[in-house]
Amino acid sequence: MLHHLLGRDITRKSKQLEGGSGRDSLNDLGPGSCNYGGIKYLFSDWPGIVMIFNGDSLHKFPSTRPRRLRLNRFLRNSVAETSLSTSNLIMPIFVTDSSSPQPINAMPGQFRWPLNEDLLKFVDELKSAGIHNVILFGVTGKKDPLASEATSKNGVVPRAIRLLKQSFGKELVIFADLCMCDYTDHGHCGVVKGSGEDYYIDNDTTLKIYGEIAVNYAEAGADVIAPSGMMDGQVKAIRDALDGDGYENVLIMSYSAKYASVFYGPFREAADSAPRFGDRRSYQMDPRNSFEALKEVAMDVGEGADIVMVKPAMPYLDVVRMVKDSFPQVPLAAYQVSGEYSMIKAAAGAGWIDEGRAVMESLTSIRRAGADLILTYFALDAARMLRNWDSLF
Ligand SMILES: [Zn+2]
Numbered sequence: 001m002l003h004h005l006l007g008r009d010i011t012r013k014s015k016q017l018e019g020g021s022g023r024d025s026l027n028d029l030g031p032g033s034c035n036y037g038g039i040k041y042l043f044s045d046w047p048g049i050v051m052i053f054n055g056d057s058l059h060k061f062p063s064t065r066p067r068r069l070r071l072n073r074f075l076r077n078s079v080a081e082t083s084l085s086t087s088n089l090i091m092p093i094f095v096t097d098s099s100s101p102q103p104i105n106a107m108p109g110q111f112r113w114p115l116n117e118d119l120l121k122f123v124d125e126l127k128s129a130g131i132h133n134v135i136l137f138g139v140t141g142k143k144d145p146l147a148s149e150a151t152s153k154n155g156v157v158p159r160a161i162r163l164l165k166q167s168f169g170k171e172l173v174i175f176a177d178l179c180m181c182d183y184t185d186h187g188h189c190g191v192v193k194g195s196g197e198d199y200y201i202d203n204d205t206t207l208k209i210y211g212e213i214a215v216n217y218a219e220a221g222a223d224v225i226a227p228s229g230m231m232d233g234q235v236k237a238i239r240d241a242l243d244g245d246g247y248e249n250v251l252i253m254s255y256s257a258k259y260a261s262v263f264y265g266p267f268r269e270a271a272d273s274a275p276r277f278g279d280r281r282s283y284q285m286d287p288r289n290s291f292e293a294l295k296e297v298a299m300d301v302g303e304g305a306d307i308v309m310v311k312p313a314m315p316y317l318d319v320v321r322m323v324k325d326s327f328p329q330v331p332l333a334a335y336q337v338s339g340e341y342s343m344i345k346a347a348a349g350a351g352w353i354d355e356g357r358a359v360m361e362s363l364t365s366i367r368r369a370g371a372d373l374i375l376t377y378f379a380l381d382a383a384r385m386l387r388n389w390d391s392l393f
Contacts, residue, residue: 073390073391073393076393077390077393080393081368082364082367082368083367084360084363084364084367084382084386084389085130085386086129086130086131086132086382086383086386087130087132087133088367088371088372088373088374089131089133089363089373089374089375089376089379089382089383090133090134090135090175090333090373090374090375090376090379091126091131091133091134091135091375091376091377091379091380092134092135092137092177092375092376092377093113093119093122093123093134093135093136093137094110094111094112094113094137094138094139094270094271095112095113095114095115095119095136095137095138095139095156095157095160096112096113096114096138096139096140096156097114097115097140097156098112098114099114099116100114100118101113101114101118101122104266104269104270105269106265106266106269106270106338106342107266107267107269107270107338107341107342107345107377108342108345108349109345109377110270110341110377112139112270115156115159115160115163119160119163119164120163120164120167123164123167123168123172125380126379126380126383127168127171127172129380129383129384130383130386131379131380131383132171132172132173133173133175133373134164134172134173134174134175135174135175135176135177135226135375136157136160136161136174136175136176136177137157137177137182137270137271138150138155138156138157138160138182138183138271139156139182139270139271139272140155140156140182140183141272142183143183143184143185144183144184144185145184145185145186145191145192146180146184146191146209147180147182147183147184147209147213148183149183150178150180150182150183150209150213150216151209151212151213151216152216153216153219153220155183155216157176157217157220158216158217158219158220159220161174161176161217161220161221161222162220162221165220165221173223173224174221174222174223174224175222175223175224175225175226175253176217176222176224176225176226177226177228178210178213178214178217178225178226178227178228178229178238179227179228179229180206180209180210180213180229181229181271181273181275182271182272182273185276186275186276186277187273187274187275187276188201188275188278188280189201189206189228189229189230189231189280189283190202190203190205190206190209190229190231190283191205191206191209193205199277199278200282201231201282201283203231203232203233204233206229206231207231207233207234207237208237210227210229210231210234210237210238210241211237211238211240211241212241214227214238214241214242214247214250215241215242215245215247218242218245218247218250219245219247222250223250223251224250224251224252224253224306224307225238225242225250225251225252225253226252226253226254226255226309227252227254227255228255228258228311229255229283230255230258230280230283230284230285231283232299233303234254235252235254235299235300235303235304235305236303236304238252239252239303239304251306251307252304252305252306252307253305253306253307253308253309253333254300254305254307254308254309255309255311255335256293256296256297256299256300256305256308256309256310256323257285257292257293257296257297257308257309257310257311257316257319257323258284258285258309258311259284259285259286259287259311259312259316260279260280260281260284260285260286260287261284261287261311261312261315261337261339262339263312263315263337263338263339263340264312264337264338264339265338265339265342266338266339266341266342267337267338267339270338287315290318290319290322291322293310293319293322293323294322294323294326297323297326297327297330298327301327301330305330306331307330307331307332307333307373308323308327308330308331308332308333309332309333309334309335309375310323310332310333310334310335310371311334311335311337311375312334312335312336312337312339312340313334313335313336313337313340313366313371313374314336314340314362314365314366316334317365317366317369318369320332320334320366320369320370320371321369321370323370324369324370324371325370331372331373332370332371332372332373333371333372333373333374333375334366334369334371334373334374334375335374335375335376336362336363336366336374336375336376336377336378338377340362341376341377341378344358344359344362344378356381356385357392359378359381359382359385360382360385360392363376363378363382
């Protein structure tokens with residue numbers, strides 16, 4: 001939305017606007033047009049500024065033929081507006097206590113990794129392909145109401161972090177997903193109070209535990225703490241806890257706008273984290289809202305988030321774009337979630353779409369919408385295909 005970017009300047013000078021429909025400023029919303037600085041702005045109903053022309057005479061057929069720029073792939077590559085590289089990608093990894101990799105049924109090609117050579121070999125493969133970012137999710141049978149596996153030094157995630165840091169050091173940036181749902185017997189992301197239909201998730205008690213988990217992961221060697229529980233104030237609680245223990249250089253990537261989405265379905269099998277009762281709609285965002293995402297992001301940035309996130313990615317590309325336009329100075333991640341992965345896998349498995357091209361088009365779309373970083377289960381496949389990026393489009 002251009003008026004986010006230009007609004008202030010143009011509004012200030014709005015009295016000087018010439019011609020057009022007589023609007024006073026870009027804040028005077030509604031259909032119409034105006035001229036400013038030799039540029040004509042056409043408006044549809046808010047929020048769209050639909051077209052911008054450098055004067056009326058440009059971009060008319062036959063002097064303009066957009067197809068000329070698409071004549072061959074060398075030309076197309078020369079004028080491509082969006083790029084994608086391995087440094088944009090983060091690979092989610094499920095870690096667990098088992099002796100061998102366990103396939104995840106609902107996510108063909110994905111595994112739960114044991115803390116041994118198999119995991120190290122897989123991460124080595126990622127690194128050789130150019131992927132240096134991973135985000136860890138713990139899968140465990142050890143569950144209790146307060147997620148003590150997550151605050152324990154011997155929890156599956158801290159052990160995985162130590163193992164990976166020993167082997168790969170700085171060459172691997174370890175993001176640690178921080179939530180309670182993988183480790184609670186009730187499957188909720190925070191402390192449950194009350195009972196029956198009157199249960200609720202106690203925000204501020206949960207924050208204290210999030211702080212403890214963050215310090216536990218940082219102590220093990222995590223580079224980035226990634227809170228995904230959607231508790232209010234979670235970034236501040238984690239920043240305070242980290243700083244209080246001398247981890248001021250550990251980053252926070254917040255799942256700022258995480259929607260209550262059906263597309264998380266396959267993940268819940270992977271992480272064994274489905275809520276045993278109720279759902280997560282009292283803390284995750286309502287899919288009908290987009291402006292609310294700006295409030296969530298603004299709060300997280302104010303509390304000290306280094307990177308913010310929109311999740312899921314593809315059904316929420318409008319939100320990705322809004323966040324990038326409103327906070328261009330803040331690195332933005334988007335999570336191509338398990339359901340997005342499994343839909344592409346299923347359609348490709350049935351022979352309905354070309355998997356490789358679907359992967360690259362979806363990732364490119366997420367970048368085009370404004371994401372700097374993409375969490376994706378396709379990271380390794382994409383890294384390999386990126387070697388031929390110039391011949392893909
Ligand atoms: Zn959770």
